[in-house]
Amino acid sequence: MKKAFISIAAGLAVIAAFVIFKNIFSCYLPAKNRGIQTVIRQGDLELLFLGSSTFRCNIDMPLVDEAYDGRDYDIAYAGNQPVATVPEYEELRAGGNSYGLMVFDLNPMLLSQAVKISDARVIWDLTFPSKLRLWKGMKDSEETDLSTFYEFFVTSGMDDLITYPITEPFYLTRYYKGAKTEETPASSREYLENESFDISKEKVNESQRAAVAALVRRCREDGQRFVFIETPHYYRLADDPKYRQLKSVFVKTLEDEGVDEYILAEDIEMDNRNSEFFEDMTHFSAAGRREYTRLLLEYLKDQSPSSSID
């Protein structure tokens, strides 16, 4: 019986070791081309994108490099969760660097997301105190339960940690400054025209809306220049009445906080009916990514520096 207890204790000790390592040290594991700690190590930056997969897939960082002399980066692991963007922002600020302009995601669909762990990388990236702040933000919403707690502190990101020696070199070949470098092909028009989606039952999640407002207030308090941008969606989604309704709520949330300048998809003259630009309803193909980044950089250049908020 004694041996059985030793066996159980050994199993639990392994769990404890991995959990402690993941929560406290994983963010310091070298990740040359992505992640908050990597950004902090870069020093002061002129332009920083802070969002989720739309920024990862829709921003072409080599093009941004040309416009900003390489003083730029993309953090794209918030997993469609404004609730997660707030502690990410705080962690970046706590790093002591200055960021000329922070670009946040104005994807209307973010507002309807349930508070959950949709991208484990954000947990991996944060230091333990920031993790606790993120957990508090999630806990304050009604969707979290014991299994979410377990996922947050134990299982999330564990795959990446265990396979780190294999996956990290692989990721190095796929990302540059946090964004995709892959030559993503466009989907066929037929696919984009027929891909089914139903967002009619989506509704605003107050926790996410409040997080957007909180992010604006934090930037104001810190004197941080920022802008929210909506990357174009394929017209079938962009023209959906529910999408438009969520977008108007997002815009109103910003305006209620006194933010009256944001970049909507229609401000950038990109053809969102051109299937060559899209991989799916939300994410661009490589051609779309380059086209959009080019147009966005031109727009930012025209607006810079005074108009970009505050």
Place this chain on the structure above:
Amino acid sequence: MSFTSIWFPFFCALSIAAYFLVPVRYQWKTLLIISLVFYSLANPVYLPFLLISIITTHYFMLKGTGKGLAATLIINLGLLVYFRYNLIPGFNSLIVPLGISFYTFMTLGYALDVYNGVIKPERNIFKYALFISYFPQITQGPIGTWEAMGRQLIEPHYFDAERLKRGGYRILIGYFKKLVIAGRLMFYVDTVFSSPGSYGALTLCTAVFFYAIELYADFSGYMDIAAGLSEILGIRLSENFLRPYFSRTIPEYWRRWHITLNEWFRDHLFVPLMATEFNRSFSDGLKKVLPKAKTAALRTMLPLFVVWLTTGIWHGAAWTYLGWGLYYAVIMMASTGSAGIMKRVRKKLKWNAKNRFIIIFQTLRTFFIVCLGYIFFRAESIQDAALIFKRIFTGASLSPGAVKQSLIPFGNGHQAIASALILTALILGLFIYELLEERQDDRLSRHRLFLAAAMIAATGLLGIFGQSNFLYQAF
């Protein structure tokens, strides 16, 4: 209460403590109370239907008469059909009592055994009630028989540390299979099968392969937990799985997969059907069409067809299950019918059944046939099944695009590689474990403590908690 509920370990600990702390003469009564409480915790509304089945079956089978059997069959099959199949328009049931397919078959098995004189009717209704409601097996089986279970449930048991270790280890294996392997595969399988039209052949093949592993890990994982828990209490449950994916033929596969259900059908449907006059005349008719066929093989054709169609329908009222049943009916009939020819062919080819490559070939071939059957079993409609078959057999491609697409259902794009690697390692681990068990390799028992520690760690770190019930709970 589900075995994956966070409260289940506490419930088990309390139940085991109560069972061994009460005087032995109260043990089985305690177990009956625990079982009914367990069942009620799932949903108290289910309990009356279970009690109706228990009370009526016990009453009608006391004398073991034909009328009693008829009443038992009508009541139990009536409840099963009403709740599971929604056959009467306007009288569709909103609930399905947990485990109704399993306990109904136990009930019917008991009634048929009493009627056929295989067993004597149990006079004490509470003892019979414990047999039907015994909590480790009520929701998903195994479909135990009174002959195997009755005495065990009632006789006294004393706490045994060795049994605790053996049972605890088996429970660990069960949770590892369910929470780590089945839990992780579920995401991929559900994503692909919910819209198979969006995926190419490689992704569909991967999903079918994953479903084969998921279903096995899920169902046999449940059985491991149930058997382990029961072993701690001193009660041996019938085994339901014997490493079925190492089978070399389909008939062998069905002797190793969901064993108690197949034995039930063999004993209570196949064998009685074989003996009917109708079957005799039917096979005589077949003999005229196929004069060279062996009479013994022809005798099995109709019973095989009926048994496999019924097995399909037992899983649910859907065309997909019917298609799956029909698929196996055809395979089993062809397998039985061609046994003589194949024997001659093998002799001519000097086929060495012990050759390692032949064993591997036969095992892979059997697994492939089983996987094709799963397309019917898992598809959400018969149209989806047809689409999957068409894509797999006409659109196979190993292009970089197809490989990339097959990673999409793993989830978040930039973490898919890590998930795929972990899953590959886990499936390989399970395969090696089962292979060593199949070979009765003593390394498994020698390194049991290490394996236990590894399974605790893997379940704790890689398990998917709070996500789902067991797949067979739906049947």
